[in-house]
Amino acid sequence: MLFRKEHFLAMFDEMRLGDRARQPYEAYENWFHSQDPARLNEKSQDAEKVFRRTGITFAVYGEAEAAERLIPFDIVPRILSGKEWRRLVQGIEQRVQALNAFLYDIYHRQEILRAGRIPKEIIACNEAFLPEMIGVRPPGGVYTHIIGVDIVRTAEDEFYVLEDNARTPSGVSYMLENRETMMQLFPELFQKVKVLPVENYPQLLRDSLAAVRPANCDGSPTIAVLTPGSFNSAYFEHAFLADQMGVELVEGQDLRVVDGRVAMRTTQGYKSIDVLYRRVDDDFLDPLTFNPDSVLGVPGIMDVYRAGNIAIANAPGTGIADDKAIYSYMPEIVEFYTGRKAILRNVPTWRCSEPASLSHVLDNLHELVVKEVHGSGGYGMLVGPAASAKEREAFAAKLKARPANYIAQPTLSLSTCPVLTESGLAPRHVDLRPFVLVSDRIRTVPGGLTRVALKEGSLVVNSSQGGGTKDTWVLDD
Amino acid sequence: MLLGRAANGLYWMHRYIERAENMARLVDTGHRLALTQTSAASDEWISVLTSAGAREAFEQEERPHDTASVTDFLLRDLSNPSSVMSSMETARTNARMVRTALTRETWESINEAWMALRRMLMRPVDERDLPAVLDAIKRETALIRGAFHGTMLRNEIFDFAQLGTLIERADNTARILDVKYYVLLPSVAWVGSPLDNHQWQTILRSVSAQRSYRWIYEGYEPTSIADYLILNRRMPRSLAFCYRGICDALEFLAEEYGARHQSHDMAAAKREKLRSASVSDIFEEGLHEFLKDFIRDNGALGDQIAADYRFY
Numbered sequence: 181m182l183f184r185k186e187h188f189l190a191m192f193d194e195m196r197l198g199d200r201a202r203q204p205y206e207a208y209e210n211w212f213h214s215q216d217p218a219r220l221n222e223k224s225q226d227a228e229k230v231f232r233r234t235g236i237t238f239a240v241y242g243e244a245e246a247a248e249r250l251i252p253f254d255i256v257p258r259i260l261s262g263k264e265w266r267r268l269v270q271g272i273e274q275r276v277q278a279l280n281a282f283l284y285d286i287y288h289r290q291e292i293l294r295a296g297r298i299p300k301e302i303i304a305c306n307e308a309f310l311p312e313m314i315g316v317r318p319p320g321g322v323y324t325h326i327i328g329v330d331i332v333r334t335a336e337d338e339f340y341v342l343e344d345n346a347r348t349p350s351g352v353s354y355m356l357e358n359r360e361t362m363m364q365l366f367p368e369l370f371q372k373v374k375v376l377p378v379e380n381y382p383q384l385l386r387d388s389l390a391a392v393r394p395a396n397c398d399g400s401p402t403i404a405v406l407t408p409g410s411f412n413s414a415y416f417e418h419a420f421l422a423d424q425m426g427v428e429l430v431e432g433q434d435l436r437v438v439d440g441r442v443a444m445r446t447t448q449g450y451k452s453i454d455v456l457y458r459r460v461d462d463d464f465l466d467p468l469t470f471n472p473d474s475v476l477g478v479p480g481i482m483d484v485y486r487a488g489n490i491a492i493a494n495a496p497g498t499g500i501a502d503d504k505a506i507y508s509y510m511p512e513i514v515e516f517y518t519g520r521k522a523i524l525r526n527v528p529t530w531r532c533s534e535p536a537s538l539s540h541v542l543d544n545l546h547e548l549v550v551k552e553v554h555g556s557g558g559y560g561m562l563v564g565p566a567a568s569a570k571e572r573e574a575f576a577a578k579l580k581a582r583p584a585n586y587i588a589q590p591t592l593s594l595s596t597c598p599v600l601t602e603s604g605l606a607p608r609h610v611d612l613r614p615f616v617l618v619s620d621r622i623r624t625v626p627g628g629l630t631r632v633a634l635k636e637g638s639l640v641v642n643s644s645q646g647g648g649t650k651d652t653w654v655l656d657d
Numbered sequence: 658m659l660l661g662r663a664a665n666g667l668y669w670m671h672r673y674i675e676r677a678e679n680m681a682r683l684v685d686t687g688h689r690l691a692l693t694q695t696s697a698a699s700d701e702w703i704s705v706l707t708s709a710g711a712r713e714a715f716e717q718e719e720r721p722h723d724t725a726s727v728t729d730f731l732l733r734d735l736s737n738p739s740s741v742m743s744s745m746e747t748a749r750t751n752a753r754m755v756r757t758a759l760t761r762e763t764w765e766s767i768n769e770a771w772m773a774l775r776r777m778l779m780r781p782v783d784e785r786d787l788p789a790v791l792d793a794i795k796r797e798t799a800l801i802r803g804a805f806h807g808t809m810l811r812n813e814i815f816d817f818a819q820l821g822t823l824i825e826r827a828d829n830t831a832r833i834l835d836v837k838y839y840v841l842l843p844s845v846a847w848v849g850s851p852l853d854n855h856q857w858q859t860i861l862r863s864v865s866a867q868r869s870y871r872w873i874y875e876g877y878e879p880t881s882i883a884d885y886l887i888l889n890r891r892m893p894r895s896l897a898f899c900y901r902g903i904c905d906a907l908e909f910l911a912e913e914y915g916a917r918h919q920s921h922d923m924a925a926a927k928r929e930k931l932r933s934a935s936v937s938d939i940f941e942e943g944l945h946e947f948l949k950d951f952i953r954d955n956g957a958l959g960d961q962i963a964a965d966y967r968f969y
Contacts, residue, residue, distance in 0.1 A: 233769055234764075235764065410750065410753045419757055422757050423757040428757075429756075445660065445662070446659055446660055447660075447664050447966040448658075448916070
């Protein structure tokens with residue numbers, strides 16, 4: 181595969197085009213320039229206080245002294261026009277349809293392998309593929325119910341999908357709290373600029389989960405959110421979503437299998453659950469089936485699931501669809517199941533398992549991003565242009581030792597969006613994670629989580645690596 | 658519907674908030690006495706440590722029984738699970754765990770209390786700042802209670818929280834009395850001595866009752882003080898008051914769930930005893946024995962509630 185480098189070089193700013201504001205930002209920019217900068221800085225500090233007080237924090241693994249940290253919040257919104265958004269939604273919805281069709285296929289007839297569109301080994305040798313799911317039909321036929329598609333932009337009309345996050349995407353609570361905070365800080369701004377609301381997400385999530393209840397559940401299903409516990413980095417979000425949906429927040433220690441159903445221990449005895457929105461990884465879900473040391477899951481839940489007596493969102497084994505090795509085949513997957521070309525582009529990807537690709541990657545390490553196939557959260561990756569010669573050398577050794585463990589991508593010139601700094605507005609790179617819900621239909625909330633690399637020039641937006649967030653506006657135009 | 662684990666979290670969250678507040682009151686009492694009578698100051702700090710159930714832990718290390726070491730141990734020391742800071746950490750951890758059961762106001766009040774006290778107790782407290790720090794602890798816990806009472810629905814969540822608060826409070830009051838029980842025993846030699854007056858003050862001050870006592874009783878009679886803290890049903894820190902509240906909370910739960918448990922009988926029996934007993938009965942039984950039994954039974958009630966409502 182060959183890609184033209186210059187394709188990615190020009191940096192696209194979402195707010196400004198030359199000396200003018202781009203159309204979606206016009207109204208905002210007018211408002212912004214009428215504001216007293218000192219007051220904006222004050223508001224920015226208020227925002228931090230709000231987050232601290234409400235306890236919207238996350239834990240950073242391996243940093244004991246900063247056990248609870250805030251994700252920095254920037255008060256300049258990231259704005260998309262209605263038109264831009266509609267196009268994204270088309271692409272996203274096409275993609276999640278393909279993902280669900282792929283998952284059904286891969287755990288049933290495996291047509292896509294028979295057709296030779298993707299190699300068999302990449303499924304057979306993949307840890308994310310769960311043989312326990314073969315032949316299982318999840319309630320409602322849905323595998324991935326909640327998806328957070330990571331999208332980056334490089335030009336006016338160029339959007340790329342970075343990752344599909346089809347297993348347990350997090351961050352939706354920030355989408356909601358960021359909007360809440362913006363509306364508290366700048367109520368007058370929302371009078372001036374018509375922004376589509378996101379706050380019905382918890383209701384939509386609840387509706388979606390209810391819609392995939394097991395067939396034998398008549399009436400209103402009992403729904404619960406399964407969290408690994410209050411020390412998990414995303415605990416705030418788990419509690420937040422359970423609270424907003426009005427459902428129970430449970431841990432593995434609350435659950436057990438009683439009479440063929442998964443039930444939670446209440447003050448009045450055990451009560452069965454119909455739909456479980458789990459925020460625990462596959463491996464920890466059932467110590468009888470997967471990791472026997474897990475205390476986060478429920479012994480025997482897989483048997484209940486296979487018997488069709490509980491819906492689990494997202495379904496076990498969903499990770500096979502957002503694996504980084506599978507990612508590189510997404511254009512083929514979308515075409516195979518929808519019969520159409522993918523609307524959203526994939527970032528060109530070299531699979532280091534292929535000898536020709538490996539040697540290309542090794543030769544061009546200084547301009548590539550190399551990621552672990554199973555890694556996440558920005559850990560274990562190399563950003564070639566930012567790394568020193570020594571770091572690249574060390575990484576090359578790891579690459580040669582286990583090539584199949586890595587993929588490589590060009591360093592995209594991510595779009596920028598201004599953030600408020602002490603010396604005024606300054607451009608920083610952003611990405612976008614819209615959230616999609618799949619059940620009897622697909623629901624996409626107009627907005628998402630915009631992550632921003634707060635360090636000047638940095639391309640890594642992960643919160644665990646010093647990234648921040650912004651409110652994401654989709655205009656009602 | 659409430660998870661057993663959530664009921665457990667609510668119960669302990671409130672026990673620890675109550676404990677933090679009572680600890681501040683105990684330290685306040687100890688400090689006041691240390692200021693007014695230097696000769697017996699270390700004795701006073703020892704009895705404060707005993708009331709707090711922390712003497713053994715304190716004495717595991719070689720350190721003086723003086724204001725600086727004892728207050729540091731009771732306010733800041735994270736190796737002491739009942740210090741104010743440890744209590745606030747535990748209370749907040751439990752609150753985080755049951756966050757979905759709390760109103761936003763309640764959660765924010767406890768989170769803010771934790772942030773404020775952590776800031777305040779980050780470094781050893783200078784004796785000059787001690788009164789202000791103790792006031793802040795009492796104020797923060799009062800704010801939590803205010804937010805809780807002002808915004809929470811009176812349902813099972815509220816009942817389990819009440820049980821935690823009242824069982825902890827009854828335990829604390831009984832311990833304070835038990836440490837000082839000998840002062841209340843009639844002894845001709847002590848009556849009217851200066852030591853005596855300070856001892857009364859210790860007891861009443863540590864339950865914030867030095868003024869209200871005098872609204873009701875004439876002089877500082879041992880029987881009156883015991884009556885006030887054990888049997889007076891209007892005194893919010895008395896054993897009788899706590900057990901009235903405990904029984905109310907358990908009754909609400911029985912109504913809501915349509916089921917009674919062993920804990921109902923245990924609490925009712927204790928309440929009945931506190932209602933029918935007179936101070937002279939208690940003194941006849943022996944005040945120390947009475948309090949010892951009370952502390953044991955009160956603890957057993959907590960365990961029984963945990964078993965009856967599936968805390969674990």
